[in-house]
Amino acid sequence: MLAAGASPWEAPRRALGLLELAIQRQTNLLSYLDAFHLVGVIAAGCVPLILLAGRPRRVARAAAAAASESH
DSSP states (O other): OTTTTOOTTTHHHHHHHHHHHHHHHHHHHHHHHHHHHHHHHHHHHHHHHHHHHOOOOHHHHHHHHHHHHHO
16 A cells, blocks of 8 residues: 555555455355355245146036136
């Protein structure tokens, strides 16, 4: 910081500010990666539920069609 033109009193404060900025960027990236991983795990966990749900029955479709025709 001294080579960049900061005073001897201001140089350590600027250095700590840059260090804090670097750490903040890293924590933001790590928290984003954690959230992305969590969403992936939830999505992968929903696949078996979708497969177990099966197809809708035709009876339900016929009942819905009959209900819409009666109105």
